[in-house]
Amino acid sequence: MSEKLKVSTDDLHSAGTGLRTVATELEGLDKLMDAYDLRTVGHQKLHERLQDFSDGWDDNRKKMIEEIQGLGTLAHEAGKAYKQIDTELYNALVGKEKK
Template structure:
């Protein structure tokens, strides 16, 4: 029973921002894959494998972007909620909360 919940709201907010950055990087990967052609790769079979991977990646990448963005939003919202809760608890402890 002696355990405490400790949350770094700054870290949570930073995680949310970092996840958005990751999602943005994933969004730009399709342009990188499009920049490769048979001549750049230099081998037909290798180029075909890269194209195969790229096509499969496109299918899954969009869902991953949505999921990562969702996690980032949740982290930022959790940070805000913990800050609000902490403020409300402090105000209740020092008698500054709403009185009925």
């Protein structure tokens, strides 16, 4: 049984870049939450709830950022590897030597 593998290295590269951008944006949320003080929110209980959510979210957000950055790096590196393999296969088929 013969199946064809098709990989868009451009898509992998774009996915890697996009995932790393998402991770960077998530890192920036910490500063955004710090901007919401009691005066901005206007209600003590709401401010306390936002602070509780922010504190609990910090641990989860850090883990998500690490995972997303890892996926971004993997996608980017996979794109580079597929491109290199494709180039080397082409060169081997047409008889070009490695430089």
